[in-house]
Structure formats: C-alpha cells, structure tokens
Amino acid sequence: MYPEVIIHNSVSLDHAVRGFDVDLTLHYGALLALEPGAVLVGSATAKSGIEMFLDITQSESEIDRHRPEMQPDDRRPVSVFVDSRGVLKDLLHFYRNMKYTRDVIVLVAETTPEDYLDYLREREYPFIRCGRERVDLGAALRELRERFGVARVVSDSGPDLNDVLIREGIADTISLIVHPVIGGDGEKRLFDRIEDRVALKLQKAVPMERGTVHPVYTAKR
CATH class of the missing domain: 3.40.430.10 (Dihydrofolate Reductase, subunit A)
Structure with missing residues (x-):
C-alpha cells in the first residue's frame, strides 16, 4: 500500500519553476502545514x-557518520x-x-x-x-x-520527479504556491512531460502574502 503522496511546489502563473524569486517562507510554511512523515x-x-x-566546503564530522538516535515523540x-x-x-x-x-x-x-x-x-x-x-x-x-x-509523503522536488509521480498515478494531491509572475519562454515548467490528460478536483485556493495563491487539488483516478 502506498503512503499518501502530495506534490508541493512553488511556480509562476505559467508553471515555471525558475526565473523568479521563490518565497521560501511561504513555500516551507505551507509544506510543513501538510504534516508530512517524509519529504x-x-x-x-x-x-x-x-x-x-x-x-x-563544510567537512563531515565523526558524529555525522552515525545515524542519530530516534526519539518516538519526534x-x-x-x-x-x-x-x-x-x-x-x-x-x-x-x-x-x-x-x-x-x-x-x-x-x-x-x-x-x-x-x-x-x-x-x-x-x-x-x-x-x-x-x-x-x-x-x-x-x-x-x-x-x-x-x-x-503514512504521508510530500514531494518537494523539480519537474522530473514530480512528472513521474503524475504519469504513474502515484500522486494523490497537488499543492502549489502560485507567484504573481509569468516565467516566460525558456524556463523549465512543472508537468512538461505529461502527455495524457489528468483530471483534478480543487480542494481549496487560499490567497497568501504578496499576491501569491495556494491552490490544492486532488488528482482524480
């Protein structure tokens, strides 16, 4: 059984993932609010x-070579x-x-x-x-x-990995921080390699700071 899989990314209005300043505070605030067990x-x-x-240039220390002790309440x-x-x-x-x-x-x-x-x-x-x-x-x-x-995985990665999650029907939810900018020609875009239509259902669309919007979609099987 798969864990629940959520794709999370910050994009321009035309779904470019580069060529604009990502608001990291909004991006990671929304990501952690999804309460992932794994990123x-x-x-x-x-x-x-x-x-x-x-x-x-920061070198590996001796303590870095050992797995930290896991705490059950972490x-x-x-x-x-x-x-x-x-x-x-x-x-x-x-x-x-x-x-x-x-x-x-x-x-x-x-x-x-x-x-x-x-x-x-x-x-x-x-x-x-x-x-x-x-x-x-x-x-x-x-x-x-x-x-x-x-039980819940949030993908915080680029188009290549996220496109695989969509193409193989693994992703359950898509969470985007949409910035008020158009990336323009030549920028790498999310879902560039999706060839077949994927139907989505809007869960919510929340206005955020500095003109950004946070839509969340369910990927309909």
Missing part, C-alpha cells in the same frame, strides 16, 4: 540546494532522496544536520554504484533498493511505508 527530493534538486544555500519528517546514480555521495551530512529533518533515507536501484552503497552503509544511512537502472518509485514508496511507517 521526497530528487538528487539533482538536493545537490543544487546544498550548492545554493550552504557552505559546501514529529519531524524524514528526508527521502531518490539517488540511483550516487549524486549525493559525501553530501548527505548536510541534510542529516538540518534541524527540520529527523532522519535521512535514500532510494537506490540495482545498478547504483557499489561504492555509493558502501558510503551509505558505513554512515548508517538506511536505503531502499528498488528498480533496475532507475528507482521504481511505486515499489520504493510502498516499502517506505512498510519498513518505516511513513
């Missing part, structure tokens, strides 16, 4: 976030990274140290480099291995629920 992120998005907002979500190619090798300690993250779990594939799997094992990062060359998201999310008890 799902693609490896490219995770790496670019580190490069943009953190000191990438309500923070786990960070789940889709990383079949080992893009986040030597970078996961940045996420392990984030105050809004309870734990780090990595989704990998059968062809994931063995040295990356050794890196995960040595540092006690739990991982789920599903799929041949790419992560089988459906199977991995089912195992995430079965092994780790995650």
Whole structure:
C-alpha cells in the first residue's frame, strides 16, 4: 500500500519553476502545514540546494557518520532522496544536520554504484533498493511505508520527479504556491512531460502574502 503522496511546489502563473524569486517562507510554511512523515527530493534538486544555500566546503564530522538516535515523540519528517546514480555521495551530512529533518533515507536501484552503497552503509544511512537502472518509485514508496511507517509523503522536488509521480498515478494531491509572475519562454515548467490528460478536483485556493495563491487539488483516478 502506498503512503499518501502530495506534490508541493512553488511556480509562476505559467508553471515555471525558475526565473523568479521563490518565497521560501511561504513555500516551507505551507509544506510543513501538510504534516508530512517524509519529504521526497530528487538528487539533482538536493545537490543544487546544498550548492545554493550552504557552505559546501563544510567537512563531515565523526558524529555525522552515525545515524542519530530516534526519539518516538519526534514529529519531524524524514528526508527521502531518490539517488540511483550516487549524486549525493559525501553530501548527505548536510541534510542529516538540518534541524527540520529527523532522519535521512535514500532510494537506490540495482545498478547504483557499489561504492555509493558502501558510503551509505558505513554512515548508517538506511536505503531502499528498488528498480533496475532507475528507482521504481511505486515499489520504493510502498516499502517506505512498510519498513518505516511513513503514512504521508510530500514531494518537494523539480519537474522530473514530480512528472513521474503524475504519469504513474502515484500522486494523490497537488499543492502549489502560485507567484504573481509569468516565467516566460525558456524556463523549465512543472508537468512538461505529461502527455495524457489528468483530471483534478480543487480542494481549496487560499490567497497568501504578496499576491501569491495556494491552490490544492486532488488528482482524480
């Protein structure tokens, strides 16, 4: 059984995900209000976030090499990274140290480099291995629920991962922070690769600060 899966993103009026200033306070405030058990992120998005907002020269400490003790009353979500190619090798300690993250779990594939799997094992990062060359998201999310008890996943990632969640019928809900700007030609857009019509039902549309709007849709099966 899948956990509940919510796609969350900040977009322009024409659904560009770049080319405008994202209001991070609104974005993450709305995300945390969804009360996720896990936040799902693609490896490219995770790496670019580190490069943009953190000191990438910060080295890994000895304590970073060990999984933190889990507290039963800790309500923070786990960070789940889709990383079949080992893009986040030597970078996961940045996420392990984030105050809004309870734990780090990595989704990998059968062809994931063995040295990356050794890196995960040595540092006690739990991982789920599903799929041949790419992560089988459906199977991995089912195992995430079965092994780790995650009932709700919020995807906070770019178009590639979110498009897969839509195409494979995994996403239940779409939550968008729509900014009052048109991204224009040449900007990468959410749902660019969706070929078939997907019917949505509006749950709510909430006006927010600085002209943004927060619509939430149910993906109708």
